Amino acid sequence: MATTTETQIRFGILGCAEIARKISRAITLAPNATLYAVGSRSLEKAKAFASNNNFPPNAKVYGSYEEVLEDPDVDAVYIPLPTSLHIRWAVLAAQKKKHILLEKPVGLNVAEFDPIIDACESNGVQIMDGTMWMHHPRTASMKKFLSDLHLFGQLKSIQTCFTFAVDDDFLKNDIRVKPDLDGLGALGDEGWYCIRAILWAADYELPKTVIALRGAALNEAGVILSCGASLHWDDGKVATFHCSFLSHLTMDITAIGTKGTLHVNDFIIPFQEHESSFSLASKSWFDELVTSWDPTPSKQIVTTDLPQEAMMVKEFSRLVGEIKKGSKPEKKWPTISRKTQLVLDAVKASVEKGYEPVEI
Amino acid sequence: MATTTETQIRFGILGCAEIARKISRAITLAPNATLYAVGSRSLEKAKAFASNNNFPPNAKVYGSYEEVLEDPDVDAVYIPLPTSLHIRWAVLAAQKKKHILLEKPVGLNVAEFDPIIDACESNGVQIMDGTMWMHHPRTASMKKFLSDLHLFGQLKSIQTCFTFAVDDDFLKNDIRVKPDLDGLGALGDEGWYCIRAILWAADYELPKTVIALRGAALNEAGVILSCGASLHWDDGKVATFHCSFLSHLTMDITAIGTKGTLHVNDFIIPFQEHESSFSLASKSWFDELVTSWDPTPSKQIVTTDLPQEAMMVKEFSRLVGEIKKGSKPEKKWPTISRKTQLVLDAVKASVEKGYEPVEI
Known part of the structure; x- marks a missing residue:
């Protein structure tokens, strides 16, 4: 897929997480990015990862993350490490002038993300979180509808959820149920997307108040397995979300x-x-006897040649390419990462305070 | 549509509300029901209603509700009067041995509905509320899926909403914004359906706690124009709903x-x-690289010859016919009406208490 007319951004990957396989494919698919290096604490694992994920023959394979960051030919790193390790490795990457594609949640809390933003700013590197759906062309189509005052009007409410049912092995062993690894559990893994969707729909205006819904499920170590919240704005807008490791796959x-x-x-x-779709309805009402709708909702189909994660890599690499030509990093991305984390922190605080309202 | 092989239940209609036109058609369509009488405080209005709604030539037209109730040939009455009048007219109807199809919400609160239930029980008449969607064959299909432990499993969460955007005239003049008429506003008109849907999905197990979501919109007279709530059960099940007169038509x-x-x-x-549909997914997961679903949700199509409101009239009339043959009234219907009202009351109480939790 790579073309020679575009600047090729050379990626190094820190660690061999499952999700890194998907992003490796995305880097291969993106026309302006190249798989260049992978580092793991185990050189054997890194070698296996490179050969199983179509790394080019001349790719670098390292037995540590540091070596990736020290390699002067690495332009950018993808960091799919457990959330608790983000602050250490993302700050170091920025200091080494590597642009950063960082998996979500970006930190265990916003206090752990702010030093990353600072390091990126002071080193002039781009940071973007790995929220892939933001980059699907469907997302832009949906946003166009939401922004249409004539067709959609003023946003009044948002409901969103992301749930999937994990197995016993996950509940015992996955890093997403371990307080010292991805300690935000379902809130960090799934709730992140719900909160992002709400902020996206609300033009990134932060809610004033966040209240977790009662009945959050926590494991013995205190990691959230299921929770929800309502978010409230001064103009009366209201949003609710629900996320859970204990319910069937749903993402609305x-x-x-x-x-x-x-x-x-x-x-x-x-x-x-x-090929993906969404449904929109505008100015629907009932027929005269209230026995049917007019008009009924319509299905909008959006096709994409590149999968959304490759679109993400492409946009990230485009920004990096611009920076190489003298532009400044795009602040939109760390700004919305930080807002998402801020709301996420508020939900967690509300759970911890016994479902009391938390002001943002 | 009427057939001679079935007992024809003769309906009297109290008042000429808009919704009564739809139910008049439903009575005409139902094979076991007949439009027999209509009463209005204005004889002229009653005459016009009868002639505009295909009443048979021999139908009775009365200038009062009382006359409908006094007519010995009326088997059952449909009561679409404002909620505040339900207690008076439904109790009187029961005392006159008329079976009752009662519009929702059934009362301004459960204390106003209980005397109606008592009157129906002591007079041996059937009561059913006018929640039409309960009678659509699709509802039975959906319930079959929800009850399938293999395909659906254990219910974990429910989100529901019903909103429609009204115009300025409605906000000034409709009975649903008047505290002395349909004083429950959007909660009574729309929230009723949301609460019923939640109870329906939860096999009518009442939640333990109800908490209104902050930011309910009330008009100057204190009538709810928009609100929501979360409902919580001891087993961790959680439901949320949102209802509003101020948002575009949506019912999920x-x-x-x-x-x-x-x-x-x-x-x-x-x-x-x-022809209507719903979507179900069971045991869905992702493909290997988490780039698509397997299986994707499937669309289930359900057709019905009779519209849902005619199915409702048919079932109500069937029960009345059975009672005429010696059966007892079906208690399921007043029981679920009462539970719906009970939750509705709790939401209203929570709004009034500043969004404090209310135990049921």
Whole structure:
């Protein structure tokens, strides 16, 4: 897929997480990015990862993360390490002038993310979190509808959820149930997407108050396995979300405006890779006897040649390429990462305070 | 549509509300029911209503509600009067041995509904509320899925909403914004359906705690124009709903179990009268690289010859016919009406208490 007319951004990957396989493929697919290096604490694992994920023959394989960061030919790193390790490795990467594609949640809390932002700013490197669905062309189509005052009107409410049912092995052993690794549990892994979707729909205006819904499920170590929250704005807008490791796979956004409604049921991972859809309704009402709708909602289909994660890599690499030519890093991405984390922190604080309201 | 092989239940209608036109048609369509009488405080209005709604030539037209109740040939009455009048007219109807199809919400609160139940019980008459979607064959299909422990598993969460955007005239003049008429506002008109959907999905197990979501919108007279709530059960099940007169037409149920998910976006009024659908997913997961779903949700189509409101009239009339043959009234219907009202009351109480939890 790579073309010679575009600047090729050389990626190093820190660690051999499952998700890194998907991003390795995305880097291969993106026209302006190249798989260049992988580092793992085990050289054997790094070698196996490189050969199993179509790294080019001349790719560098390292037995440590440090060596990737020391390699002067690495332009950017993808960091899929457990959340608790983000602050250490992302700050170091920035100091080594590597642009950073950072898996979500970006930190265990915003206090752990702010030093990363600072390091990126002072070293002039781009940071973007790994929220892939943001880059799907469908997301832009949906946003166009939400922004249409004539068709959608003013946003009034948002409901979103992301759930999937894990097995016993996950509940015992996955890093997402370990307080010292991905200690934010379902809130960090799934709730992140819900919160992002809410902020995205609300044009990134932070809610004033966040209240966790009662009945959050926590494991013995105190990691959230299931929770929800309501978010409240001064203008009366309200959002709710629900995330859970204990319920069947579901990922919805319902956004309701004064004049229209948006539904999407696969916003994080589209049902199919190259063709996806959403539903919109505008100015619907009933027939005379209230026995049917007029108009009924319509299905909007959006196709994409590149999968959303390759679109993400492409956009990230484009920004890096611009920086190489003298532009400044795009602040939009760390700004929305930080806002997402801020709301996430508020939900966690509300759970910990016995479901009391938390002001942002 | 009427057949001579079935007992024909003769309906009297109290008042000429808009909704009574739809139910008049439903009575005409139902094979075991007949439009027999209509009463209004204005004889002229009653005459016009009868002639505009295909009443048979021999139908009785009365200038009062009392006369309908006094007519010995009226088997059953449909009561679409404002909620504040339910207690008076439904109790009187029961005392006159008329079976009762009562519009929702059934009362301004459960204390106003209990005398109606008592009157129906002591007079041996059937009561059923006018929640039409309960009678659509799709509802039975959806329930079959929710009850399937293999395909759906254990119910974990429910999100539901019903909103529609009203105009300025409605906000000034409709009975649903008047404290002395339908004083429960959007909660009574729309929230009723959300609460019913939640109870329906939860096999009518009452939640233990109800908490209204902050930011309810009330008009100057204190009538709710928009509100929401979360409902909590001891087993960790959680439900949320949102209802509003201020947002575009939307009516969803999302029910998530341990093994499956149900989506329906037109549960109260199907998009089309004779063919409707819902979406179900069971044991869905991702492909290997988490780039698509397997299996994707499937669309289930349910057709019906009779519209749901005619199915409701048919079932109500069947029960009345059985009572005429010696059966007892079916207690299921007043029981679920009462539970719906009980939760509705708790939401209202929570709004009034500044969004404090209310135990049921």
